[in-house]
Amino acid sequence: MPTAPLPTADAMLHSDFATLPDLIAAHARERRDKTALIHGDDTLDYATLDARMDRFAARLQADGVAQGAAIAIVGPVSIAYAVVFLGALRAACVPTPIAPSSTPEQIAAMIADCGAPVVFADAGIADAVPLADLAAWLAPEGACPAPVTIAPGDPFNIIYSSGTTGTPKGIVQSHAMRWAHIARNETAGFDTAVTMISTPLYSNTTLVSFLPTLAWGGTVVLLGKFDARAFLEAAAAHHATHAMLVPVQYARIMAVPDFDMFDLSAFRLKTCTSAPFSAALKAEVVARWPGLLVEYYGMTEGGGTCLLIANAFPDKLHTVGRPIDGHDIRLIDDDGHEVAPGEMGEVVGRSPAMMTGYHGRSDATSAAEWFDAEGNRYIRHGDVGRFDADGFLQLLDRKKDVIISGGFNIYPTDIEGVLNAHPSVADGTVVGVPSAAWGETPVGFYVPAPGGEDAEAIRAYVNARVGKNQRLSALEAVDEMPRNAIGKVLKRELRDRWVAAQGVAA
Template identity: 50%
Template sequence: MKTDAAKQFLSTDSGDFSSILARWAAIQPDKVALRDDHGEITWGEMHDRVERSAARLVETGLEPGQSVAILGTSCINYALVFLAAVRAGGVAAPLTTSASREQLEGMTRDSGARHLFIDAAKRAELGADFLAEMDSIALEELDGWMAPAGTHAPAFEPAPGDPFNIIYSSGTTGTPKGIVHSHLMRWRQFASTAVSFLEAGLEPRSLTSTPLYSNTTMVAFLPVLLAGGTVTIMGKFDCERWLTLAQDRRVNVTMLVPVQYQRLMDHPTFDDFDLSALALKYCTSAPFSAELKAQVLRRMPGGLAEIYSMTEGGVVCLLEAHKFPDKLHTVGRPAPGSELKVLDDEDREVPAGTPGNLVGRSMTMMSGYKNQPDKTREGYWTDPESGEVWQRMGDIGRVDAEGFVELVGRAKDMIISGGFNIYPSDLEAELLKEEDVVEAGVVGVPSRRWGETPVGFVTLTGTARTPDAIREAVNARLGKTQRLAELHAIDEMPRSHIGKLLKTELRAEAERRGLPA
């Protein structure tokens, strides 16, 4: 499959991931497809192992549309199982390693999987009896488990609406929701990205440093393989290791979350590494400050593309930061095929420039939450005039005159104090203006006097100023209704595996310290 033929095949309205990967394997069997911390495999080897694993899955009872659960640190075998589940007609169901035992049990049972692939570290942590009623396969022993060399899985041609994978949300309590993506959705997301690589003459060599159970990681994984490229998988992010791999492997595509960009920028030897091969850097999943974007643009080669969306779908906004340096405070404009509306609390559209609840729709919408039709419906807004279904994005934002979207905050994080709406991002921005403040988070806590009142948390440099002194300086610049009731210094901000600030934990910390009056 030459490049022109590949572009033509990938430009179809829908397609089959597994058949594309088989085509690439046939024409470049000796090219490296996957690398991890322990080795590498070629396209020919990847195709053989995916076929053999898919054949064994079918042989041991996998039915079409049934999930295959995967639990462990990202590695080559993890990627092979993910691809084999799809090839066999099943559904890849990667599980969040940081989840509690109770949540993992809930996710696994919710997925409907009968096969559980698990690495030694998680097996040791959870115990050999973890979900003993399932077929449990050690990821490290995948080669010995799969069918004999040369075995091919039975033919399977997915329908566009067939499930491709389940991505579990990063819920902090209870069982996370399983977000189901169809083959058509994934094709629409990533085939066009693969085409863009090929049209740019880019032979993609990507570096993934977020877990393969995260939807974030898919951007540097699936489209790179569709374009016949090479994926280097990091089991755990480490600045020095990331820089070494990016330099030595001549990485030209990567996906990093904001906290990773910040750590790289802060690394004392960052400027000693040759990152000149970088052509395109992605970012998504958490707020990305204008200041940090500007620093990344100055110090890292290649373009910088910020993606705003949800794992559930909805609108997809794209900011090509290198093309719009005056719009770094935004998340860009809706991408082609995406639509956005801004609604008030009564679901009425608001005038341009007015903050409101974002709803979006696109060609990349989830099929729904696994086994939770009521939750699926709760996340939708139906336009009363057209009957069109839109996804509630959960964010408050405003759209400027040029169509760029600026996020104000999460809808659930908005503070209503004395009847006034307070956006935590406004207060956090003021805190970050103080030279002592490294990171800031503001949450609303119950108040007998105001209903809710804002409380801030900061991480500080080695400063002599107290949090109260910083709070007084910031409150002097804020409106009367916005002022912080308290400000606390903490050693480290609580964050998820992809760098999202966990405000539920900040609220809990505020309660532990005693609520203000």
């Protein structure tokens, strides 16, 4: 009896649900010589990528690794990293990327938390541990894994939170959630994309571009440690069409003195997420860099997503846009009640792309959820915001960063806007620190611009332009603002450093 023909990639992409491993297999059949991955001088076409995924999955199965098991990955960006991630999916296992910048204790804790029976680590990270070579470990050429069945609700990956506010939590994302990320990009042109990946593969920020590019059959260019000039050189050389960058990367790229000399004319779409993106920087990118600039506001846990097409709404650059179709975002007060139109409140969101929960942390999962009167589940975003009359969401601050001083709520972003406007400040932020008199008080940190004024002069400038309750009690210069790999300022680190130096109780 003849075998039914396998579905095409196009048919799967326009169905109700498809898995990424099946899509890559379809691309391997239909465009086998198309380049899937580039990293430096190394390239991998779809046929070879598909075959390596098969060999990886077959070896996992031969070693007795069960479907649904976590596969921990600790290392820098590379083609081998991508093969491990994607090969784990083909075996219906759960890739669990872990930041190599974490301490050994943190890495061990995350591996223990996810229960991974096998760990794939870069030799430079695990140099004290005997390691098997990946190429030698793979199943023989031509090996194929036993077929697996993947349901939409099955776990796709576990992503550990950045840990900027404490111990990282494992965020379980389902195949249905990742399918929603893929399907929503139907008009984004990823089928012919050359996508620049300049953030780590353990970050959800990266995966929301990396995965759709491969799902739609485009080409991914993997970059190493970020360097603005190297990014521009690679983008020009590869005729890049798409990129996902975080705000600090945009700032560094736009500051390259001869930025305008690079040929970026092939760009069609540049996206941004993960950290506050100033209106002035958005405007500069729109003016000087070809292609659309789209800002996404959302979170790794899911919830709702807002989208701002910066080119189309030049008067809304201070916002993060409006909720995309099928996403419901609401604002609630401290008692969990929805606020009136125009009032500020905590952001909660609901969409087809929501985490299953935090791995092994039912208490943390419950704390992250909010339910409306009909019992619909929403995820707390942790931000405070306000919708304008046109339905655009303006973020005011992180809820956890709000400073309560003398009974008043102080939003650090208001003070940061003034601080960063001073010509002597290259980069600045504000945190709340303990105060015997007020409970908390604002303290600023800044990276000095060359030849600028001293801290006291800058503090006087800021305090003359903010409200009495917002005045900085101190301002400290730092050589570099501590940030995680996707550009978020580590405010907790600054706060803890200041508290320790002052010898006050936290």
